[in-house]
Amino acid sequence: DEQGTVATAATTEDTEWITSISVGTPAQTLPMDFDTGSSDLWVMGASTSGTSGHTTYNANTSTSAEAMSGATWTISYGDGSSSSGDVYTDVVTIGNLTVSQQAVEVATTLSSEFTSDTALSGLVGLAMSSINTVKPTAQQTWFDNIKSNLASPLFTADLKHGEQGSYNFGYIDSSAYTGSIYYADLVTSSTYAGFWSFVSNGYSVGSNTTTTTGSTAVTGIADTGTTLLMLPDAVVAAYYAEVSSAVDSEQEGGYIFSCDATLPDFTFNVGEGSITVPGEYLNFEAISTGSSSCYGGLQSDSGIGISIFGDVALKAALVVFDSGNSRLGWAAK
Numbered sequence: 001d002e003q004g005t006v007a008t009a010a011t012t013e014d015t016e017w018i019t020s021i022s023v024g025t026p027a028q029t030l031p032m033d034f035d036t037g038s039s040d041l042w043v044m045g046a047s048t049s050g051t052s053g054h055t056t057y058n059a060n061t062s063t064s065a066e067a068m069s070g071a072t073w074t075i076s077y078g079d080g081s082s083s084s085g086d087v088y089t090d091v092v093t094i095g096n097l098t099v100s101q102q103a104v105e106v107a108t109t110l111s112s113e114f115t116s117d118t119a120l121s122g123l124v125g126l127a128m129s130s131i132n133t134v135k136p137t138a139q140q141t142w143f144d145n146i147k148s149n150l151a152s153p154l155f156t157a158d159l160k161h162g163e164q165g166s167y168n169f170g171y172i173d174s175s176a177y178t179g180s181i182y183y184a185d186l187v188t189s190s191t192y193a194g195f196w197s198f199v200s201n202g203y204s205v206g207s208n209t210t211t212t213t214g215s216t217a218v219t220g221i222a223d224t225g226t227t228l229l230m231l232p233d234a235v236v237a238a239y240y241a242e243v244s245s246a247v248d249s250e251q252e253g254g255y256i257f258s259c260d261a262t263l264p265d266f267t268f269n270v271g272e273g274s275i276t277v278p279g280e281y282l283n284f285e286a287i288s289t290g291s292s293s294c295y296g297g298l299q300s301d302s303g304i305g306i307s308i309f310g311d312v313a314l315k316a317a318l319v320v321f322d323s324g325n326s327r328l329g330w331a332a333k
């Protein structure tokens with residue numbers, strides 16, 4: 001009945017959260033982006049081009065690494081980034097919890113978003129193993145491999161603005177949240193199968209409450225690997241209608257506003273309760289250094305196909321990824 005916890009910390013501007021894992025024997029420590037929106041654990045390889053400045057994984061120096069012959073993988077993400085390569089199995093330890101034969105996908109090709117992001121060595125996919133990209137045989141995520149050893153088949157994400165957060169496996173830290181955990185069942189329809197998906201049937205902008213049921217309800221995914229909160233046009237327009245300086249900028253690819261604007265809170269329903277994202281979390285960053293125009297943390301999901309509750313929303317809550325009960329829990333903190 002194991003339990004584990006591992007620290008996580010944001011890079012500048014809360015763009016992504018980096019968490020250290022150990023791979024191989026002797027252990028190679030790698031800074032990774034835990035991504036509940038995908039299901040491949042991949043790492044930059046020591047001989048991969050474009051990895052200068054990065055910490056990389058070398059299967060050749062790990063006595064426990066074994067090549068998975070004939071296996072390959074290729075993945076592309078919502079932001080247009082991508083990577084691909086071949087597959088090993090090796091020992092992977094996260095927060096003192098060890099999977100002895102974890103599929104470790106080694107990148108041999110990397111898009112520029114990754115070669116330029118020297119903070120990370122790869123991603124740990126924590127969505128459902130059904131969307132793992134390894135061929136000819138899809139591989140299990142680290143969480144699915146460790147799950148049966150855990151006290152409870154769940155993990156939590158506690159991302160924080162401006163301080164260290166944590167991922168816990170196998171237990172819910174009752175001191176990490178206030179009030180109740182509100183649960184919503186995972187959505188199983190084909191578009192959302194494979195993701196930590198839920199339906200939110202209402203939202204508030206500041207103190208103005210809108211109930212969205214039926215076709216106007218928001219179905220989205222909890223995605224630690226996406227920086228922003230990406231919601232339907234109607235919701236986003238209703239939000240920025242309350243920000244007098246806001247414009248939807250073609251040039252900047254989304255809503256911008258005056259950096260000194262006072263932004264309303266954004267509240268979304270989950271099950272019997274709701275989560276409030278403080279207005280200040282919805283000012284993501286200046287559109288360029290020193291600019292007085294700022295880019296919104298809430299943007300439109302048009303073109304993505306699903307709504308995404310990314311880090312801007314997740315860092316306002318303790319989020320419970322409850323595999324055992326096929327549900328997602330959100331609590332204030």
Ligand SMILES: COc1ccc(CN)cc1O
Binds near residue numbers: 016033077081113123
């Ligand atoms: C370029 O960096 C990333 C690209 C894609 C993901 C997954 N949504 C995570 C990242 O950190």
